[in-house]
Ligand SMILES: [Zn+2]
């Protein structure tokens with residue numbers, strides 16, 4: 212008889228870690244799904260105009276992803292080096308970005324030229340199409356985490372193109388080259404912080420919490436009721452916006468004052484990490500009033516906008 216006992220992590224009545232898929236890469240239809248969800252959320256929302264614009268942008272991202280050329284990828288030596296050092300293979304801050312990412316940007320901008328856009332967005336599309344250097348500078352700032360310094364009008368387009376490039380690289384590599392990192396709060400693919408966490412509602416991942424990358428949309432497993440910023444398991448509180456259905460909660464750590472927004476798919480199965488994060492900005496405002504900070508950004512929300 213097997214008498215082995217196992218320490219159950221806080222809040223975790225889960226299968227042993229080895230039986231849990233630790234990494235879920237984004238599907239091929241990521242941006243099409245996001246566009247659909249954004250349209251659904253936009254109707255009657257206080258941010259209707261912006262969410263509708265982002266739906267168009269997500270559709271353009273899907274087109275760009277579908278026709279994206281094969282970019283250079285890390286070779287096997289680099290893969291094993293990163294694995295043995297517990298480093299992200301496609302680190303946002305240090306990966307040698309291939310100029311091909313700008314082909315993705317051009318594809319996005321060309322598609323948006325034919326769309327009905329607000330005047331300011333149209334101007335920015337035309338500006339970025341003709342000024343490659345501007346886009347490169349903005350991309351460097353996005354990837355270094357200095358969103359505040361990115362011109363607000365350029366941020367969504369440049370972030371959209373970087374997402375397509377990273378999603379494409381991750382999809383081509385597949386899950387195999389990526390290992391768990393020592394730092395559980397950052398993306399094992401690109402080292403970015405998560406914009407939200409998702410508690411899955413069905414299938415093998417039912418009830419498990421995954422953190423969602425703000426850049427490459429990969430999801431990685433992390434046990435529940437634990438701060439994704441400082442690892443603390445003490446003093447974790449949950450907040451919801453009064454009158455909401457509780458499908459979005461802020462998991463806040465009283466030790467470090469950082470919170471992670473959680474989306475519960477068992478309450479609303481259609482929720483999508485980027486779209487629903489933006490549609491629940493009210494929760495971020497509530498947390499800001501309490502003096503709490505988000506763990507990771509949403510690349511479509513300029514920090515200077517609040
Ligand atoms: Zn990532």
Ligand SMILES: [Zn+2]
Nearest residue numbers: 438441464467
């Ligand atoms: Zn903490």
